[in-house]
Amino acid sequence: MQKIVRQILTSKVYEAAVETALDEANELSALLQNRILLKREDTQPVFSFKIRGAYNRIAHLSPEEMQRGVIAASAGNHAQGVAFSAKLLSIRSLIVMPATTPAIKVSAVRNYGAEVILHGTNYSEAAAHAEQLIRETGMVFIHPFDDELVIAGQGTVADELLRQNPGTIDAVFVPVGGGGLISGIGAYIKALKPDIQIIGVEPSDSDAMAQSLEQGKRVDLQSVSIFADGVAVRKVGKKTFEFCKRVVDDIIRVDTDELCSGIKSVYHATRSIVEPAGGLAMAGLIKYVRDSGCTGKTLIAINSGANMNFERLRYVAERTRIGEKHEALFGVTIPEKPGSLKRFCHDLVGERNITEFNYRLAERTKAQIFVGISIRDSSERETFSRELNRAGYDNIDLTDNDLAKTHIRYMVGGRSIEVKNEKLFRFWFPETPGALTRFLDATRGHRNISLFHYRMQGGDFGRVLIGLECPDGDDDALYQRLDELGYRYVEETGNPAYSMFL
Known part of the structure; x- marks a missing residue:
């Protein structure tokens, strides 16, 4: 721990990175009755904290290693951090990216002067090809998280926020993928102010660190979330796992809807749009406050990055209201007779807003509708379902049904009598x-x-x-x-x- 703190204090990140602001989210603070601060890593030169660890690692290479050049496997922010750092230091960089990487990310890396090789359909295949190229070329591999100098570079975030907020801090919420960021932040804060809670946040379908800490060993996930691709890691690092065992107090899991709500909350606070991984910490912070009921605390969320594909914004907006617990989705069966729909809307929906309504005639005796309803909180979902049951309307709560949210809401059109088996x-x-x-x-x-x-x-x-x-x-x-x-x-x-x- 003493070694990593020394490495953080002597890091070279500010030759490339900037000290980012610690902004207070005033409206959100008032809403949640806690003081909410956001560490703005989305304002780094490559729009992500990854520049810190990548540059610190590369800047510590020997002259002979710099002559050989650097190589990395990444589909996102780490690739840009390595390419940007190598360009500043005038050394060759080679980035292996999956062939499925969106063109906008590939062009961003090339614009920083890196040579890009597209290989495989996922990170694992790209990383395996990078290992082969290392053997053939002798280039130096820059790991995205499981390296002490990378961890130390990320740990400079903690040094900044302790200086920027010298008063009380109750908890810091950190997005977790491979564990490099939370290892560096946690090691530094626990060495100086051990009473501050270090709370990681992971997608519920990409929770390699949470499962590893629960089982006491590194877990290899069969599949990981595709939405928050910045933290889509199947297996955490050896070094980061050992750090996290010592410095992490808790890990919160959030689902996709809650994550979209976190992105919206950051936008309202800063008018900036973060990528899904960048919204993780805020989503976890909000869930923590709601579940614990805490008030009067000072809570910090790390906005880790803003490399968001513009086309993804529609999906985020569509899922946000459910993540905020302000929308519920139901499948409702109503009698196919005059007045049934009016009764449903007037007597049952009442003062609630209908956010979505899908229907197509399928049978002459009954109708099945897909409907979205505005609600105040989660308990109102159960209340509305009970009201429907009392009125004799069979219903299914589809709010947590991913098939319904991703596909069926856009394609309600009845059944085909021709389809068999x-x-x-x-x-x-x-x-x-x-x-x-x-x-x-x-x-x-x-x-x-x-x-x-x-x-x-x-x-x-x-x-x-x-x-x-x-x-x-x-x-x-x-x-x-x-x-x-x-x-x-x-x-x-x-x-x-x-x-x-x-």
């Missing part, structure tokens, strides 16, 4: 040319596609809903082909939203 799957297709063709090749001649829905969301992967007609007794062959394809997928045939609307 249909199975429904949600896929994550890489946003790269040929992804659909590879899927069709894998199922060609064996399955008829009975349903297909895709909507661009601005991420590295597209979410696709597919229905396949499957002959009886042929399931094993289908699953084998899908597994061989290599795309992440989830079967949704048993989902109640599917049976109700599609």
